[in-house]
Amino acid sequence: MEKYTKIGSLQVATELYHFINSEVIPGTDVSSDQFWNGFGDIVNDLSPKNKRLLTVRDELQQKINEWHQANPKYDFKEYKAFLTKLNYLEKETDDFTITTQNVDEEIAVQAGPQLVVPVNNGRYAINAANARWGSLYDALYGTDAISEENGADKIGSYNPVRGEKVIAYAKRFLDSAVPLKEQSYSDVKQFSIEQGMLKVHFSNNNESVLLNQDQFVGYQGSESNPVAILLKNNDIHLEIQIDSIESNR
Secondary structure (H helix, E strand, O other): OOOEEEEOOEEEEHHHHHHHHHHHOOOOOOOHHHHHHHHHHHHHHHHHHHHHHHHHHHHHHHHHHHHHHHOOOOOHHHHHHHHHHOOOOOOOOOOOOOOOOOOOHHHHOOOOOOOOOOOOOHHHHHHHHHHHOOOHHHHHHHOOOOOOHHHOOOOOOOOHHHHHHHHHHHHHHHHHHOOEOOOOHHHEEEEEEEOOEEEEEEOOOOEEEEOOHHHEEEEEEOOOOEEEEEEEEOOEEEEEEOOOOOOOO
16 A cells, blocks of 8 residues: 655655655755645645536536437537537637747747656657657658659668668758758768868868858867767757768768
8 A cells, every 4th residue: 555644735655755855856956845835835726726627627528418418410510509608619719829938948949749758668758859859861761751763662671772862862951951151961071160160071172161150059079070060950950970981971
């Protein structure tokens, strides 16, 4: 049987109580008493409101069930009128905007899937991370964004013909999302960092830089031979991982 610890008006699972005190609170400049007293105030404030809302939900569901039982065959307009009269559907209003405060940019500004997963399930957490940070090569190779014409079908463990199409597509994407002042990513031989700027070197010994230097965010490795370049477009980050053996890819 699960054990509980009484804290003010709350009954908290003892395991959760110890976890919050020993793993969550340390380093936050919030004391255990402050946390539990504040949490208790929130629960005491919202619990009655939540109970009222649950009662309203039950009443609405009962009326909707009764309506369906009385109207096994119905007209959609009549059903919509019933739901509107019940206040289940709100009347249309003029256009409006909603603003947020104190919300991380990853949620409020940046486009991307927002996933809520249990932290105690490693597979779910990995899937959530991959949904926001994945390989463009893998995505292109496995979908119909790349046609299977001319021997580029998805067979075996790896089809080099299809792989070349994927690489070409990805370089065209970079040309569009983070363009260079001169030439194309398809001609890139090497990257380097000079005076805080991304320098791009081509196979014909020419050099170029980003059309918009603000799109260069950072790098890994040395300035003369980075192993990764981090770029940004519309607040979405793009990482170019550099294989020193085949640096043109």
